[in-house]
Each structure stands twice: as structure tokens, then as C-alpha cells.
Amino acid sequence: MFPLDFPLTLLKKHAKRGECVLDPFCGRGTTNFAARVLGLRTVGIDASRVAAAATQAKLVAPTPTEIVEGAKAILRRKKATDMPEGDFWRLAYHSDVLRDICLLREALLNGSLVAPVAAALRGIMLGALHGPNGQTKYSYLSNQSPRTFGPKPAYAVKFWRKRKLLPPRVKVLDVIVDRANRYYGRVSPSVVGAAIEGDSRHQSTIEEAREVVGQFDWVVTSPPYYGLRTYLPDQWIRNWFLGGPATVDYSSHGQISHAGRDRFVSDLREVWLNVGAHCRPGARMVIRFGSIRDRLVDNPARMMAASLKDTGWIIVTVRHAENAARGKRQAETFRRQCASPCDEVDVWARWEP
């Protein structure tokens, strides 16, 4: 995830009123949120349904009261029919909390709320599902966990047992109220925009995006870092909440291939060609890219240049981005082994077909 400051600062400085912003690898929708704050039309595309749902939540504008009333109506029901079982689930969530999570999951899957309220509540729940336990107040629903990735069951059970950590009896509605006020208390009215769950290597996906907002003037994006292939398994609990299985999903469905440097570069190339076909001449693209050290077969700037070669995108400048190691790394807080990140680059290009 890149910091909000990155797309916000560059769009604030360079984008004009009425322009339109695409992110074909939107992740949690940071670019789309920045565009929304600036009143620009925007579409985010991601192959992961968790990412698409997180982005959608950033583009709607229900009131906190609508969200809370929607949640209350769901939680009034008594029993969730589909509750996952086993050591992991017992230790991850207090039974009352898991029941409430399942009630909300079921209701959101059955489409029992109006679209913007459902999108916001879904986003709130995805954000609250797992994370560290606070000293004074609970912001997350789980036993001690990382926030950015779902812990793998065998490891997590061992971790919690060794430290005798029990799942807290968090009041789910209180967490929803808090987050609804924080995220939707002062949002700008929703703009024309959408989040699409899809594969950006497919022309039809980019066409769908263009139909929502028209031709693109800006592409601000960050493709998967080379060698980092865990986007889907890392989000397995959130994926479960959105209707996926209650076990880790190790598939890489729709993801850019990491099978080798050439395959990776040619997959990216497909995306740049597809995207360019729906951009205005002169449109600008800013790509933040890096690779993780254990797969360093080429430097990020060279790989990106190779993927852009002869696509109609002309590289204007390449700059060093902030080094990811400077930020606080979530993986370290749960003692998972981390690959050390290397320098990231920002590649600026112009569409000149």
C-alpha cells in the first residue's frame, strides 16, 4: 500500500478539474480515495475481491447513522447459520464476536442493505477483522494479530497458545460506530467512480472502467512488486468474510504472473497497452514499483522500462521513491519472517501513441 500523500500530492499539483484517474492495480484504493478527495472521477481495478471491496468503500458516502442502523438491524437477528469451526476460529474470535461477524457476513452476502451502506459496512468490517489489541480500547475484533495480513492458522494457534492469549469479547457494534464516525463523519460527497473486481490484463476490464468515467487523463498505480505473490493468501480471512472459504486460499487467480522475469514483464506490458488504448493522448502515468530482494534478478527501473518499451508510453522521468523499510513494517509485529524491501522507484510516463 502506498501512502495517501503520494497520489494526493501529485494529483493536487498536476491534475486539472474534470480529469479522470485510473488505477489498474488499485489495492485498497489509495489512488481512488485521493482522486475522490480532489473531486476527480476515478476507477480502481483489482483482481482481488478484498481489494475491490476496500476500494468501493472509499467511494461511497452514506451517513454514519445509516451505517450503524444497518448494522443494528442485522445484529438484532439471533443466530448465524454458517459459523466456521476449529482451533483457529475458537482462538481468533470470542464466540459472541464470531457470531456477530457471521451475522454481518451472511446479511452482506444476501444483499439485505442498500448498496452504499452495504459497501461502507463491508469496508468497515474488512478493516476491523484482525489487528493488534489496544491497551485501552479495542479497534479490532480478533485476538492479537497483524493488521495487514491474516495470520496462517497453524502459526497463529501456536503463537496464541504459547503466550496464553485469549480472544477479547469486543462489542462489534461499538467498533462499527467508531469506524463509521471516523471514516464517514466528514467525507466529501461521493464522486463518479467505481471499483471493479477484474484482471487488468484483459481489454474488457479496462473497457468496463472507461464506460464508468470516460477516457483517462491519469493513471497512478503500483503493480505487484516483483516476487511478492502473497496478496491473495495474505487476505484469506477478509476473503472468507466476502464469501470465500474458511481456510487459506493459496490460489493466485487473476494475479500478474511471477513465474519469471520475462513473463512478469510481458503481463505488465499487456496492462499498459490496454490502459493506453483508453487514455487521452498526452495522458500521464505514474508507476511506483519495486521488487523484494530475494527475487532480485533485475532492478525495478529496468524491469519497468522493459514493460513499457514500444507500448506508446514514453518514459519522462524515473525517481527514487521512499524506501519501504523506513515505514513501520506490520510483518515484524507478528514476528513473521520478512523479506527486506529494496529501493522503490516512481516512473513517470506520457501516452504518445
Ligand SMILES: C[S@@+](CC[C@H](N)C(=O)[O-])C[C@H]1O[C@@H](n2cnc3c(N)ncnc32)[C@H](O)[C@@H]1O
Ligand atoms: C502493490 S498492490 C497495490 C497497492 C495500492 N497502491 C494501495 O495503495 O493499496 C498491487 C495490487 O495489484 C493486484 N493485481 C495483481 N495482478 C492483477 C491483475 N492482473 N489485474 C488487476 N489487479 C491485479 C493485487 O491484487 C494487488 O492488490
